[in-house]
Amino acid sequence: MNFNNYEIIDGFIYNLNNIVKLFNNDVNVYGPNTTVNYLGGIYPNLTTFSQIIPIIEEIYPDDFILFEINTSLLIKENIVNLLSFTNYAFEIKDNIIKTKVFGSTDETIQFFDKLKSNEIVKFCVCTSKIIADYYSNNGYIISKISLNLLSMFSFNYLFRIGFNESKNINLLNLREIISTSYYRSKNKDSTFPNEYYYKPSEIIKSWQIPYLPLNNDIYKSVQLNFQNLKDFISMNNKIVYKSPFFPYLSNFYNTDYAFQNVYDALTVNPPAQLQANDTGKLYYSTNFINFKNYLDGYLYIVALNHNSSNVSITSNIQIYQAPNFTPIDNGTLLTGPDFPSTDLTYYPIPSIVNNTTPTYNIFCYSCKNLNSKGINEVIMIERLEYSLANFYHPNNVLYQGTGYCYIFEEPLTSELSYLKEKYNIDIQYIVL
Numbered sequence: 001m002n003f004n005n006y007e008i009i010d011g012f013i014y015n016l017n018n019i020v021k022l023f024n025n026d027v028n029v030y031g032p033n034t035t036v037n038y039l040g041g042i043y044p045n046l047t048t049f050s051q052i053i054p055i056i057e058e059i060y061p062d063d064f065i066l067f068e069i070n071t072s073l074l075i076k077e078n079i080v081n082l083l084s085f086t087n088y089a090f091e092i093k094d095n096i097i098k099t100k101v102f103g104s105t106d107e108t109i110q111f112f113d114k115l116k117s118n119e120i121v122k123f124c125v126c127t128s129k130i131i132a133d134y135y136s137n138n139g140y141i142i143s144k145i146s147l148n149l150l151s152m153f154s155f156n157y158l159f160r161i162g163f164n165e166s167k168n169i170n171l172l173n174l175r176e177i178i179s180t181s182y183y184r185s186k187n188k189d190s191t192f193p194n195e196y197y198y199k200p201s202e203i204i205k206s207w208q209i210p211y212l213p214l215n216n217d218i219y220k221s222v223q224l225n226f227q228n229l230k231d232f233i234s235m236n237n238k239i240v241y242k243s244p245f246f247p248y249l250s251n252f253y254n255t256d257y258a259f260q261n262v263y264d265a266l267t268v269n270p271p272a273q274l275q276a277n278d279t280g281k282l283y284y285s286t287n288f289i290n291f292k293n294y295l296d297g298y299l300y301i302v303a304l305n306h307n308s309s310n311v312s313i314t315s316n317i318q319i320y321q322a323p324n325f326t327p328i329d330n331g332t333l334l335t336g337p338d339f340p341s342t343d344l345t346y347y348p349i350p351s352i353v354n355n356t357t358p359t360y361n362i363f364c365y366s367c368k369n370l371n372s373k374g375i376n377e378v379i380m381i382e383r384l385e386y387s388l389a390n391f392y393h394p395n396n397v398l399y400q401g402t403g404y405c406y407i408f409e410e411p412l413t414s415e416l417s418y419l420k421e422k423y424n425i426d427i428q429y430i431v432l
Helices: 016-020 072-075 131-137 198-204 217-236 367-372 415-424
Strands: 004-014 038-040 048-050 052-058 064-070 078-091 100-104 118-126 141-144 152-162 179-187 239-244 281-285 298-304 311-322 328-336 360-366 375-389 404-408 425-430
Touching: 004 016, 048 179, 052 078, 064 072, 064 131, 118 131, 118 328, 131 141, 217 239, 217 298, 217 360, 217 404, 217 415, 298 311, 360 367, 360 415, 415 425
Parallel strands: 118 141, 360 425
Antiparallel strands: 004 038, 004 179, 038 152, 048 052, 052 152, 064 118, 064 179, 078 100, 078 152, 239 404, 281 375, 298 360, 298 404, 311 328, 311 375
């Protein structure tokens, strides 16, 4: 490596959630998962902003970014139970209408094992295989960007960080924990022939293969009961509207596949907006649900604890106000257990003994209450977070255990009493 060919720009990491709080609710915050904190990065004289999101307008083929994470400080404080990194192609450039795709360029880097080890974790974001080989040989994890994206997109990245519920959540001095430097090539053009830079097919081929759920007696029993529960509710004659959860965004783009990365997003025109997807999760989305005409109705959401059937570590449903993907108040529905503390031997898998999250869940909102708060249309995203086997989503977007949404013309009473008797079900009535 000839570092004389680079301008080195030291950056800093900051809590993006704090920036979001400075803006009013009209800001499109790109579908955040409110169960985690988001960290962004700024490089002086290089980073610009698209509303609240820090972006790099142009990456040259031989540019690269280095990161170091001092996990010993995280272990010492013992407040963090989740840390991951995803690099994104953010916004299509040079179009008459710019589209904020916000799709991942490579699989998410998980740090589950690193949160229990006392070490400096190092990784490198780059397009050049030459640079990747150099840093890989020096102990760095590599996060890749394909060459074809550089002329099309602006870029950004997100760290996701979660906290133990039992701890006082005061974000540590991030500059002591995560350091980063951007190496800006003095040459805008490729130094090497194109074959020395990553192509989409090479990146996709390098990803870990997610495993299917273990098809054992527990899985079969929980899935059968949940399907019977949904069938029972679906036959009710009080229903005025219903929507399943579809493989992520496929219900909006007339496709038969889920959108899981920027390369999927580019298969439709205009490109699909992925809202900062995380390749560690399997996402499902409802249709847009409008209840202007059902002011006296009731919105019910039926959901499974996917951990209870050995599918994922945890899960949740997030309700967003349509069409701008702003999360509504009291719209985070926890359907799975939290990650345990890292000092427990079974981390990150929640203990079955201590898992008090119900297997089956029903959440109810009054349409009148929603409308009184200025919310008359929503979309919901269900997340299955981290496979129990290898921390990547189950490789099955046609998974049948997803939730269902209904609008009823009047509240359910006797039906819910029956379900309480028959199933291990939790019913929550939520007010905004």
